[in-house]
Amino acid sequence: MLVLKKIIYLLLFVHIAVSSAYANRCDTQLFTATLNSELTISDVVENLADECGLSLLVKDSEAKKKLSEKLYFVKMNNASLNEFLDTVLLENDLSYVLGDSKLKISYLTTQTFKLHYIAGDRKGTSNAHVTIANSGASGGQGQQSGGGAQGAGQEGSDSGNGSKTGVSIESTDEFKFWSKIEQEIHALINRPEDAYTAPTPVVNAEAGMITVTGTSKQLQRVSYYIDTLHKQLKNQVLIDVKILSVTFDDSYTTGVDWNQLYSLQNMSLATASTLQNNISAFSAITDGELSIGDTTSTPNAEPKRSGAVITRGSTKINDVVKFLKTQGDVKSISNPKILTLNNQPALISVGNELFYKIQSTSLLQGGSGLGTQQTGETIDSVFAGILLDITPEISEDGTITLKINPSISDTIDTVSTTTTGSRTIPPDLSRKQISSVVTLNDGEHVVLGGLISSKSGTKISKVPLLGDLPLLEHLFKREVNVDTVDELVLIITPHIIKKDKVLSLEDLGYKKLNDEY
Structure with a gap:
């Protein structure tokens, strides 16, 4: 049985039960702990690092401020080391990396998400345009285009006393994916309850990458959003x-x-x-x-x-x-x-x-x-x-x-x-x-x-x-x-x-060549 002790606050009592034969390796142990309101996040992390032989590294000043906050009350039963750290750090909006006997803690993290979609905006235009006459001081020729990356149509204009007569019927479906997703993610990571105001995400449409800097909770929201969006887009x-x-x-x-x-x-x-x-x-x-x-x-x-x-x-x-x-x-x-x-x-x-x-x-x-x-x-x-x-x-x-x-x-x-x-x-x-x-x-x-x-x-x-x-x-x-x-x-x-379904000729509607209506 291991007992974590806090030197300064004598009221702290933490009981950790080890259910593994390897007592000196924390990654094979299960912890049962009760933490009272006198304990700060830093107290728990420092004691855990001492007991498990971990080197502790705080990567930014915001993380140091966050570590000084109190935990109030936490109780865990048979938690693994990662579950222990998730409860103490991630739930308090702190990120961590554990490896090679090192525990790195940060408040802000930069993460790159991959999203596979075509670069550019897609625009589909159903256009019926008839020009009867065109005259002017400096006439412009109208153009329309539809569908494809960076596809955008623009109709020429006439200046001076020029005029254009005719009929134009147009139905347009425009899908500005990358410009919209930049705005949506920026709004998603900056909610009223967030203490940190995250910068605008960096979007690389050609490489299909979105780089976001924020806290642990902000990145979790972005990760969930992109995973859900990716599933919807691939249907x-x-x-x-x-x-x-x-x-x-x-x-x-x-x-x-x-x-x-x-x-x-x-x-x-x-x-x-x-x-x-x-x-x-x-x-x-x-x-x-x-x-x-x-x-x-x-x-x-x-x-x-x-x-x-x-x-x-x-x-x-x-x-x-x-x-x-x-x-x-x-x-x-x-x-x-x-x-x-x-x-x-x-x-x-x-x-x-x-x-x-x-x-x-x-x-x-x-x-x-x-x-x-x-x-x-x-x-x-x-x-x-x-x-x-x-x-x-x-x-x-x-x-x-x-x-x-x-x-x-x-x-x-x-x-x-x-x-x-x-x-x-x-x-x-x-x-x-x-x-x-x-x-x-x-x-x-x-x-x-x-x-x-x-x-x-x-x-x-x-x-x-x-x-x-x-x-x-x-x-x-x-x-x-x-x-x-x-x-x-x-x-x-x-x-x-479905994504994992292989299309057959029957799925495409082709059956017998002699089928008649």
């Missing part, structure tokens, strides 16, 4: 998207009758409200104006037009496709599969880029104050097709929240060109957009519909061979003007990919 979601087009021959139809989904067996439904925009005039729309409103799911509620339907239970995608075939002619436009990190936008684009020329005029100032007018041509473009922006978020209970922004644009009339094959004016576009936020479980399907467009065309029916004979073809051929209605339907299925 991945595989998003399976099926883009289908349902064509109706009846021009008076209002689209798919989603109420008939209830006739399907083994299907449980929920709905979520969405916002739909039909763009028909020159305007500027930002994310702030695309407010989503009520996004809560309503189990067993009737689906809404232009809404989101969540299928649960044993429902398969084939069941939904078979239902759509009862409504009209179903065609598969695209079936992309994309793997993205948690809270990172996945951008899917299917369509055509239509280029056209812009006539620009600028006034160049000369040295004598006289200006010369200069004209030129620039190339711009508009996108016609389907643009889908999906951002997943995985919660602790395993549910997935999806922010879905699909947009469809199409030319209103046939795109005209000059004799040289170039376009001098942008084509007229019709645009429809839905914004929705839904919550569903891993493997469930969300069905989005309501993006309806009308088209006019000619349907030709003829007798084989005879309908192709010159002069006689009109006797054996019939042409009928047909108005059709198309509705775009999106079936989105998210899957959580």
Whole structure:
């Protein structure tokens, strides 16, 4: 049995029971100790160093001040040496390093944390921009860019009396990871109850390192935060998207009758409200104006037009496709599969880029104050097709929240060109957009519909061979003007990919090559 005695304060009584045969080695002993209110931290550490044969080193003046504080009351039963020091030092915001028979104590510690993430900021922009004319004293050319490290778009400005006319629709998801984490950690290590005000952490985005100086408790908070953040960032979601087009021959139809989904067996439904925009005039729309409103799911509620339907239970995608075939002619436009990190936008684009020329005029100032007018041509473009922006978020209970922004644009009339094959004016576009936020479980399907467009065309029916004979073809051929209605339907299925899971072809959605809808 070992007894630690304090020379100055006779009221101190510390009883340490050794349950190991190696009495001279403290790292193999268990301690039972009762420390009264007359004892300071320094008293306990000095006596422990004497009994265990340790060299004691106090590394900074703040640690010396902290060691002079009283412990008030501490009681430990069968504690190891590290547990003993954790209770006496770490609980009093002091750090220590024990090794080679040396005990080093400090109040401030500098620690470097590793966080593996791409350097730079990531910005995803869904942009539809049409410029009609551009003129000015010193004109600037607009630019947009999206996605990638340090990706940032900036639109050129016109000065003087210049002007730019057109339409711009933009949806932006920006993820400034490293700048935000510096601010968050600095706020985390400087709380009102902290006696020490820690400096701003040193962040090296290229090396994936964050260096923090602070007390033991401050570093513990940072360590817990980074560990939790790292787990969240490494979660991945595989998003399976099926883009289908349902064509109706009846021009008076209002689209798919989603109420008939209830006739399907083994299907449980929920709905979520969405916002739909039909763009028909020159305007500027930002994310702030695309407010989503009520996004809560309503189990067993009737689906809404232009809404989101969540299928649960044993429902398969084939069941939904078979239902759509009862409504009209179903065609598969695209079936992309994309793997993205948690809270990172996945951008899917299917369509055509239509280029056209812009006539620009600028006034160049000369040295004598006289200006010369200069004209030129620039190339711009508009996108016609389907643009889908999906951002997943995985919660602790395993549910997935999806922010879905699909947009469809199409030319209103046939795109005209000059004799040289170039376009001098942008084509007229019709645009429809839905914004929705839904919550569903891993493997469930969300069905989005309501993006309806009308088209006019000619349907030709003829007798084989005879309908192709010159002069006689009109006797054996019939042409009928047909108005059709198309509705775009999106079936989105998210899957959580665990960190230690190896993806197979089946996980990616590839099964038999002869599978048909």
